[in-house]
Each structure stands twice: as C-alpha cells, then as structure tokens.
Amino acid sequence: MESETANVTRASLTYEKIGYEKTILASLCKLRKEKQLCDTCLVVGAHEYPVHRAVLASASPFFMHMFEKKEKEATFVLKDMDDHHNFEYLLDYMYTGRLEVPEERVKPVYKIATFLKVADAAIACCSFLTASLTSDNCLGIRMYAEDEKLKLTIDDFIQNNIKAVTSSKKFYGLPQIPVEITGADQDLLESSDEKHMFQLVLAWCRENIDLNKSRLEDLTEQVNVLNLNTDNSLTDFKDLSDEVVKDQDGIVQDYKKSKKKMHTPKPKDGTEKHITNGSVGQVRKFSIIPSGPVARKEWSIIATHQMKDKSYMALAMLNGVMAAISVHYRAPSVRSGSTSPDEPDSPVNIAVTPTKFFDSRSSLTPLAVMSTARCAFGLEVLDGQLVACGGYDRSECLRTSEMFDSNSNKWIPLADMTVQRGRFSVASVGGVIYAVGGSDGLREQGELEYYDPDKKIWIARGDVRNAKVSQGLTSLNGKLYCIGGCLGQKSSNECHVYDPSTNEWDTIAPLNIARYQAAVCNFMGKIYVIGGTDAWICLNSVEIYDPELKKWQLGPQLNIARRGAGCDVFNGTVYLTGGSDGSQSLKSTEILTPDRGWVMGPSLSIPRANVGVVTCVDRLFAVGGFSGKKFLDSMEFLSDIHEEWCCYLPVENSVIAEKMAKRKSGAGSKNLDQNCNCDETLTTIPRMKTVNGH
Numbered sequence: 030m031e032s033e034t035a036n037v038t039r040a041s042l043t044y045e046k047i048g049y050e051k052t053i054l055a056s057l058c059k060l061r062k063e064k065q066l067c068d069t070c071l072v073v074g075a076h077e078y079p080v081h082r083a084v085l086a087s088a089s090p091f092f093m094h095m096f097e098k099k100e101k102e103a104t105f106v107l108k109d110m111d112d113h114h115n116f117e118y119l120l121d122y123m124y125t126g127r128l129e130v131p132e133e134r135v136k137p138v139y140k141i142a143t144f145l146k147v148a149d150a151a152i153a154c155c156s157f158l159t160a161s162l163t164s165d166n167c168l169g170i171r172m173y174a175e176d177e178k179l180k181l182t183i184d185d186f187i188q189n190n191i192k193a194v195t196s197s198k199k200f201y202g203l204p205q206i207p208v209e210i211t212g213a214d215q216d217l218l219e220s221s222d223e224k225h226m227f228q229l230v231l232a233w234c235r236e237n238i239d240l241n242k243s244r245l246e247d248l249t250e251q252v253n254v255l256n257l258n259t260d261n262s263l264t265d266f267k268d269l270s271d272e273v274v275k276d277q278d279g280i281v282q283d284y285k286k287s288k289k290k291m292h293t294p295k296p297k298d299g300t301e302k303h304i305t306n307g308s309v310g311q312v313r314k315f316s317i318i319p320s321g322p323v324a325r326k327e328w329s330i331i332a333t334h335q336m337k338d339k340s341y342m343a344l345a346m347l348n349g350v351m352a353a354i355s356v357h358y359r360a361p362s363v364r365s366g367s368t369s370p371d372e373p374d375s376p377v378n379i380a381v382t383p384t385k386f387f388d389s390r391s392s393l394t395p396l397a398v399m400s401t402a403r404c405a406f407g408l409e410v411l412d413g414q415l416v417a418c419g420g421y422d423r424s425e426c427l428r429t430s431e432m433f434d435s436n437s438n439k440w441i442p443l444a445d446m447t448v449q450r451g452r453f454s455v456a457s458v459g460g461v462i463y464a465v466g467g468s469d470g471l472r473e474q475g476e477l478e479y480y481d482p483d484k485k486i487w488i489a490r491g492d493v494r495n496a497k498v499s500q501g502l503t504s505l506n507g508k509l510y511c512i513g514g515c516l517g518q519k520s521s522n523e524c525h526v527y528d529p530s531t532n533e534w535d536t537i538a539p540l541n542i543a544r545y546q547a548a549v550c551n552f553m554g555k556i557y558v559i560g561g562t563d564a565w566i567c568l569n570s571v572e573i574y575d576p577e578l579k580k581w582q583l584g585p586q587l588n589i590a591r592r593g594a595g596c597d598v599f600n601g602t603v604y605l606t607g608g609s610d611g612s613q614s615l616k617s618t619e620i621l622t623p624d625r626g627w628v629m630g631p632s633l634s635i636p637r638a639n640v641g642v643v644t645c646v647d648r649l650f651a652v653g654g655f656s657g658k659k660f661l662d663s664m665e666f667l668s669d670i671h672e673e674w675c676c677y678l679p680v681e682n683s684v685i686a687e688k689m690a691k692r693k694s695g696a697g698s699k700n701l702d703q704n705c706n707c708d709e710t711l712t713t714i715p716r717m718k719t720v721n722g723h
Contacts, residue, residue, distance in 0.1 A: 051126075057084055058124040069096070072106045073113040078120060088123035091145040115141055122150050130154075132161070136173045143175045155179045162186050164193035168200060168344075171331065172351050187344060188332040195334065195342065195353075203344075204352040206234065206248045212257040213358045223356075225393050227330045227343040230255075230354055233263045234347055235328060245352060261393060261677055394678040397438045400431055402660035403653040405499070405593070407455030408641025409462045411482060415645055415664075416443065416462060417652060418480070421451035422660055426470040430480070430487070433664075435646070438678050444486045447478050452639075454502030454549070456509055458529050465511055465527075468498045473516075477527070494525045494534040501549025501558055505576065510537070512558050515545040520563045524574075538580050540572055546639070548596035552603050552621075557584065559605055562592035567611040585626035587619055595642025599649040600669050604630065606651050607637035614638040614657035618667075633674050634665055648679070 046052075060066050060081070067079035085092040095105065110116060115137040122128040128150050130138050139154030158170050159182050167190075171183045187194050194200060208230055233255060237248060255263045331344040331351075339358040344351065399417055406420020411432070417440075418430035426449040431440045446464065453467025453474065462480040464487075466473065475496035478489045493511070500514025500521075509527040513520070520543035526535050540558065547561025547568075556574040558581075560567070569591075571584035587605070594608030594615070603621040607614070614636035619627040633651055640654030651674070652664040665676040 054125050057081060058121070061124060069102070070104045072104060073110050073116050076113045078116075080120070085123055089145045089147050091147075110141075112137065119145065119147060119150060123147065128153055132157075136170060140173050140175070151176065159183075164190050165197050165199065167194060168197065168203070168351065184331050191332050191334045194332075194344075200344075200353065204245045204249050204350065206245065206352055206354045207252045208354060208356045209252050209254050210257055210263070210356060210358050211254070223333050223335065223341045224330055224343070225395060226356065227333055227341070227345065227354060228395075229257075229261065229263050230343075230356060231328060231330060231345060231347070233265065234345075234354075237265070238348055245347065245350060249352075260673060260675070392678045394438060396664055396666075396676055396678055397433065397440055398662040398664075399440050399653065400442065400662075401427065401429065402662040403427065403641070404655045404660050405452040405639040406641055406653060407450075407453060407462070407464055408595075408643050408650075408652055409455045409457050410643050410645045411457065411460075411462060411480070413646055415643065415650060415652065416480070417641065418443075418455065418462075418464065419446055419450040419453060419467065420653065421470070424470070426451035426468065435678075443480070446487045447489045448474055448476055450474055452498040454500060454511075456502045456504040458504045458507055458509060461529075463502075463509055463527075463529070465493055465502050465509065466497045466500050466514060472496075473498055479529075491532060493527075494536070495521075495523060497521060497523075497545075499545040501547050501561075503549045503551050503556060505551040505554070505556060510549075510551075510556055510574075512549050512556070513540055513544045513547055513561065519543075520545055537574070541581055541583065542568065542570055542572070544568055546592040548594045548605055548608070548642075550596050550598060550603060552598050557596070557603060559596055559603075560587055560591045560594055560608065562611070565611065567592050567609070585621070587627050588629060589615065589617060589619070591615055593639040593654075595637075595640045595651060597642050597644045597649060599644045599667070604642075604649055604667075606642050606649070607633060607640040607654060609638035614655060631667065631673050634676055635661070635663075637661060 061079065061084075064079045067081055069080055069082050071078040071080055082092075082096050086096055087093075099105070107116070112134075115134055118128065118130045118134065118138050119141055128138075135154050135157050139151060139158065142151040142154060155176055155178070158174075159179065162170065162183065167183055167187055171180070171187065174180045174183055210226070210230075213226075234248060238245065254266045256266065258264055327346040327349050329346050331346065333341060333343045335341050336355075341356045343354045343356070345354055346352075402422045403417055403420035404422070406427070407416075407418045409416050414435065415433040416430065417433070419427050421427060428445040428447075428449050430443040430446060432443055433440050449469040450464060450467040451470065453464060455462050455464050457463070460482065464478050464480075466475075468474060473496035475492045476489055477491055477493050478487050480487050495514075495516065497511075497514030497516055501512035503510050503512075507528075507530070509529070511525045511527065513522060513524065515521060522540040522543035524537045524539060526537050527533070528535070542563060544558070544561035544563050548559040550557055550559075555576070558572045558574070560569060560571070562568060567590040569587040569589065571586060572581045573584045574581050589610060591605075591608035591610055594605050596603055596605045598604075605619045605621075605627070607616060607618075609615060615638065616633035616636040618630035618632060620630040622628055636656050637651055637654030638657070641650075641652040643650055643652075648666040648668045650664055650666045653661050655661065663676065665674045666679070667674050668679070
C-alpha cells in the first residue's frame, strides 16, 4: 500500500500573468522617481539620481562592473557630460525598456549608450541615425560614431555623396591639412587608387601629431611639403638636414626655415602647466565620455575625391579628430644648375636628375591581403601563382585555401582542404600540392592529401608514416621528404620519404638533432634543414642530407638561433627569413654564401614567425605568420633587382606596364610634356632613395 502511494504524481499549478514584467518595471521606475528603496545615487553635473543598483547592473555591464568594484560606495559621480537630460533618456530606458528621444538628442544619447554598454539602446540609435543620413548631417554623425557597422555605413554614404558633402557647412568647418607631394610619377599615380596615397599621408600625419593633445595646428598652419621615396614612404623636408636641402629650390628652403621657427622647445625642467577646473575636493570617479575613448583614437580614411588634375582631397579621422586632407602632386623637375652626384653614405640621397620611372621598385598599390590571417600554414607555388592553405587564425585551425592572382592583385578562393590543418607543411610534386601532418587543434593529423589543379579539389590519399606536427617538408627527385617534427611534447629526429608514384613511405636516416619548426628546402640536389627547436630551445644548427650517401652532415651555423622561419632558394642560394628566437618574432633574413656561411640580408618590414616563404617568378615572398602582437594576413616580397622587402604590387604587375613600355620607346614623351605644369610655384625633385630603411 505504501509503495502505491509513493508512485502517485501530484498535479501542479502553473500561472503566468500577462504583462507582469512591464508592471514590475513601471513600479521600479515609480519607486526611483519617488526616491524610495534606492540604494545608491548617481551624480550628473548638479543633478542627483537615486537609483537601484540591481536594475542598472542588469541593464548595463558598465554599471555592473562599477558597482562590483566600489561595492561600499554610496555615491557615484559621472563626469564630463554635456547635458544631464541625455542621461535621463537612457536612465528611463533602463527602467522601462522604452527609449523615446528627440531627433536632435539621438547622437549624444547614442554616445552614452555605447559607453555604458546598453547595447539595445545603442543599436536603436544607430538605426535611427543611419536612416536619417543627409549630406548636411553625415559628418556630424560620423564624428560620434563608435560602432564599426555604423562607421562603414556612414563612410559609404559620404563616399557616394562626396560632392554634396564637401559643399556642406560642416565640411568647411573642418581642420584643413594641405600637402604638396614631390617625386610622384604621373603614370604611377594613375595606376593606383588615390586612397593608397592618402594612407601614406595618414601615416605621416600620425608621426607629426601630439597624440596626447590631438592638436592639428602644426599640420594646418601652412602647406606641408613631402617627398615620395622609392620605397613608397613619405619624407617631410623639415626632417632633412640643411646640407641636403641647401641645393633645393627656394620654396623648399623657405619651408624648412619656417618649420624651424615654428618649433618651440620644451621647458628645461620638463615641467608643464596644468589647468584645473576649480572643483577642488570633488572626487570624480567615473567618466561617461573619457578623454580617450575608441573613437577619439581612430585613424582612418573615410572618403576620397579628385578635385582636379593632380589634386585630391580626403576626409579622414586623425586620432579621433575629423579633418580634410588636400594633396597636390607636382611633376618631377630639377633645380637649375644642380650637378652633384648621389652620396651613398648620406641618410637620405636626393638625385639631381629626374629618376627614371623604371627605377621605381613598385606601384602605389599595396599587395592584396589574404581572406584571413594565417600562421603555421602551407604555402606553395602552382602554375606561377601562390597558394596558401590551412594554418590557424588565433586559436582555430583552418580548412580554407586560396590562390594569389598577381595580375588582378586578388586572393581567389580555392576548394577547402579535406580536414582542418595547422602547424603543417606543403610541397609540390608532379604539378600537385601535397599537405602532410599537422594538427586540427585537438589531435595530430595522420591524413595525407593533395590539391588537384585539374579537378580543383583536395583529395585524401591515405595516411602518413607517423602523425606529427611542425615537421619540415620538401620535394626532391619526384619524392616528398618529411623531416623531424613533434610527437606529443617530444621533438622527433625521424625522417621519411614518400613516393607519390607508388603511394608508399620509407624511412631514411634520422637527424643528428631532434627538431621541429625547422625550415626545410632542397638546394643543389641536397636537403637543408635549418634551425628549429628542440624542447623549446631554439637551434642555430643546420643539417644537410645527401640522398646518394643517405646520411646527414652538419652545415654552417646560423647567426641567430630561430624556429618557425621560412626558407627557399632565391638568387641561386638559400634565403632564411623571419621566425622566432624564443622570446620575440624576428624580421631578419640570413643568406647562405659559399665562402662566409650565413650572412645577414635585408630585413622584413614587420616581424613574422611561423611564416610562409616561397620563390615565385623571380621574387621571394614572405606571407602571413605572427608578428608577436597579431596574426598576419599580409605579404611582402624581395626581388633580385631591389634589395629591400616590398609590400606593394610590382610595377610590371600593375596596369602601368603598357605605359612603361611606351615611355621606354619614346611614345609617351608627348604625354610627359603635357603632364608637366610649367606654372607650378614649387619646383619638385625626383623620388628620393632610402638607405637602411631611413
């Protein structure tokens, strides 16, 4: 009887009151306005707002953090607000779920909602502002924008309505930064989107603005005279020595003199005067609009516009301040009577005859970036084009692959790999790319796969001999050589060879030193294994495998021990690039010489560890990797003509190749004469050469 009673299920009562949440919210809002049961107070200007911590903490992560951090505080001062009414609109929303704001106050309410992280209210403001964009108000709204999606929407609107926007009153109230650029070839300019040049100007502005004060006066008081260098950087004539500038025309000299007069040295004691707001004794704990929110630190080009021949304008954000930058290009010419030769040892060399266009090492178009950042990935050459596959972006291993088309300067998507794969290597045999080993983020990948360019797909082809990560891979005499790697946490000295024609693996002699993350390539019929790491100890040793003798021997040691570097044969020898020394990512390059061993070569533009390095069409490419701060989607190249790494599209791959040919044959001379403006007030000089990156 007792057991029967225990099995009886009692009925339960379920009741839900419609609109209960609104009733509670309305009651809480009434309690707030009547100052009942409030447990803290917010002070905005001269106004006090008794509130309930639980309500604000539930509606805003900002308040949640603030209350947790200052749990015992009874009063919180919110400073730097222009109008307490703007805060009241948001406060009512947090208590009622209803946001009702007059049109003229939507921008400041959006600003506060963004900072307080009241996401729904900020999104509602964004939608309203986006729908109400006009050529008269878009600049003002853009100044307030902090949401990336809102920024992009406004930027597109401004670019599409640039003529009307630049005729608005708001535009004429912006700081104006005039720039004259010398040394820019007309054909070179025509080959590039003007936005690329403005990015260079933006970088120059960033070096010449006091970031702590966001002051633009030094850039707006007069025309800034810059020169375009052969590496597509800009040099301000004020930064050149008097010795260099003395042979230039009078205007350049006057410009440098005026800049000298404008420079005011700091007080000797290094002290600065500070102005207080007079509110002594009042503790300001939290700032709604602090001195440095994200938007105030923004550096970007919003929109560009060509005003007339060789004159362009851009709207830009400079450390969060919107400004108009005007750029005027002047045709190359030479100061009369200047005959001094270049001085190779000078920090900056200025040629005295117009630089030939064919001496330009690159166009003004940056090399395209990959669809995603890739680190420890596969990079190989197929049909004269780069192919990148797999790798990892932050923490996720990738399956995607893509090909760089140098003619269109675009990365074109290819088929996905059969599995996710990072920390692996690729090599090509018989016109197909093989991927071996690696990891999917959880386990070692034991599958072998290859990319078939005819079928345009990746195809699995059995398992590898041992599943390893961070092993080296290269091809020699129609076979794949898989070198070293890591098994679990242990370095491996095992080496295997794979014959694609028989789909069989074989074992070859082990390395003298177990290693993984080594750079591997074939050179003069032998396999070179360079650097790497053993139990996280970076190595500077090199081993060379002779397939005829079937044994390894030690080669010349590196100057810098490194792991995760890339290497390939370039200019008839081995180039080793990037990597990590165990504490930081590297940008140095080492070159193998027959008589001196490894010598230092030109440095990359940025450090790259776990980088992909291959030779393609007489250029050595370094792609992706990790800079030490972020994963990279960019690339750069080294050619046999220029001795510096470059991240711009080669001239011969840009749309000006035909113009170059015409100029070389003399067909373009007429156009050259037409491009020269004899009425220019500032005589320009040819593009400057740089030495050691300066």
